[in-house]
Amino acid sequence: xxxxxxxxxxxxxxxxxxxxxxxxxxxxxxxxxxxxxxxxxxxxxxxxxxxxxxxxxxxxxxxxxxxxxxxxxxxxxxxxxxxxxxxxxxxxxxxxxxxxxxxxxxxxxxxxxxxxxxxxxxxxxxxxxxx
Amino acid sequence: xxxxxxxxxxxxxxxxxxxxxxxxxxxxxxxxxxxxxxxxxxxxxxxxxxxxxxxxxxxxxxxxxxxxxxxxxxxxxxxxxxxxxxxxxxxxxxxxxxxxxxxxxxxxxxxxxxxxxxxxxxxxxxxxxxxxxxxxxxxxxxxxxxxxxxxxxxxxxxxxxxxxxxxxxxxxxxxxxxxxxxxxxxxxxxxxxxxxxxxxxxxxxxxxxxxxxxxxxxxxxxxxxxxxx
Numbered sequence: 001x002x003x004x005x006x007x008x009x010x011x012x013x014x015x016x017x018x019x020x021x022x023x024x025x026x027x028x029x030x031x032x033x034x035x036x037x038x039x040x041x042x043x044x045x046x047x048x049x050x051x052x053x054x055x056x057x058x059x060x061x062x063x064x065x066x067x068x069x070x071x072x073x074x075x076x077x078x079x080x081x082x083x084x085x086x087x088x089x090x091x092x093x094x095x096x097x098x099x100x101x102x103x104x105x106x107x108x109x110x111x112x113x114x115x116x117x118x119x120x121x122x123x124x125x126x127x128x129x130x131x
Numbered sequence: 132x133x134x135x136x137x138x139x140x141x142x143x144x145x146x147x148x149x150x151x152x153x154x155x156x157x158x159x160x161x162x163x164x165x166x167x168x169x170x171x172x173x174x175x176x177x178x179x180x181x182x183x184x185x186x187x188x189x190x191x192x193x194x195x196x197x198x199x200x201x202x203x204x205x206x207x208x209x210x211x212x213x214x215x216x217x218x219x220x221x222x223x224x225x226x227x228x229x230x231x232x233x234x235x236x237x238x239x240x241x242x243x244x245x246x247x248x249x250x251x252x253x254x255x256x257x258x259x260x261x262x263x264x265x266x267x268x269x270x271x272x273x274x275x276x277x278x279x280x281x282x283x284x285x286x287x288x289x290x291x292x293x294x295x296x297x298x299x300x301x302x303x304x305x306x307x308x309x310x311x312x313x314x315x316x317x318x319x320x321x322x323x324x325x326x327x328x329x330x331x332x333x334x335x336x337x338x339x340x341x342x343x344x345x346x347x348x349x350x351x352x353x354x355x356x357x358x359x360x
Contacts, residue, residue, distance in 0.1 A: 028185070054184060061215075074215070097357070097359070097360055099359060100269065100270050100271065101221075101223070101233075101270075101271065101358075101360050102221070102269065102271040102338075102339070102342055105338070105341075105342045106338050106342075107344065109338060109341070112148045
């Protein structure tokens with residue numbers, strides 16, 4: 001279960017830091033958390049701007065930047081994120097959004113080719129079971 | 132915009148400047164100019180005015196005062212070419228009989244229109260002029276360094292003027308059929324010459340020929356404002 005807790009890693013889904021992975025470092029009140037990341041100044045964020053992930057790191061309430069960075073390295077947040085299906089999906093989405101018109105055309109040709117190969121194999125298998 | 136020059140006397144609020152009259156005198160160095168000139172500000176005599184030519188009284192005074200329109204010396208400039216459109220760019224035509232066709236940009240003519248070719252063998256678009264407003268510039272570029280487009284200008288594309296023929300009523304229906312004249316051979320040769328070099332450049336890139344032969348269309352889920360062209 002993804003709880004809001006100290007050390008929970010979240011993805012920012014709105015605002016200036018859109019797309020960043022941040023760590024909840026303290027809870028301010030019912031709606032806001034104090035949030036920190038190695039590449040940003042510690043700041044408050046509304047929970048509505050955060051999407052919680054499965055990753056959690058082991059830190060005390062409001063750690064120093066150095067301890068936070070060390071804890072993130074120890075828990076290998078970056079590695080876990082890149083291996084997770086959510087993290088990989090984001091990469092694919094970014095790649096698709098950046099496709100050029102020519103790239104989209106080549107992609108269409110590749111999809112048709114792959115579907116053709118699949119259909120051929122399927123036809124072969126059907127013939128075998130029918131025979 | 133060019134970087135603003137440092138002003139000696141900035142306006143603090145409208146009507147109030149920072150530096151007083153005497154301080155400005157010192158800042159501008161008028162004291163030094165005067166010193167160089169022996170205590171006085173350098174003064175140049177006015178050049179002798181050219182003797183005014185004796186004007187003859189006009190021969191003719193018009194009875195009515197006819198208004199003359201104001202003179203307009205404005206020369207329109209050719210449309211500014213978008214930065215994304217450079218020679219060799221693949222463009223998508225958005226309107227007209229070739230809408231959706233992907234086409235190669237050659238150069239901008241003096242009228243501002245873009246000179247464009249299919250190439251003809253690939254998608255049926257001949258050497259043609261197209262307005263920049265009806266075009267999407269993609270980021271795909273083709274090498275057009277081998278193509279010579281010097282001879283094409285707006286006059287090349289002017290309509291051929293036919294001699295007027297007097298038609299009787301009965302001849303009206305028959306003559307309509309003969310109006311379409313075939314394309315002159317020189318234009319066909321120009322097309323072939325331009326396309327020959329282009330085709331070798333296009334065939335060197337895989338799938339580019341099929342790409343230029345296909346029309347562009349919006350499919351489900353495509354949002355034009357989010358697409359990268």
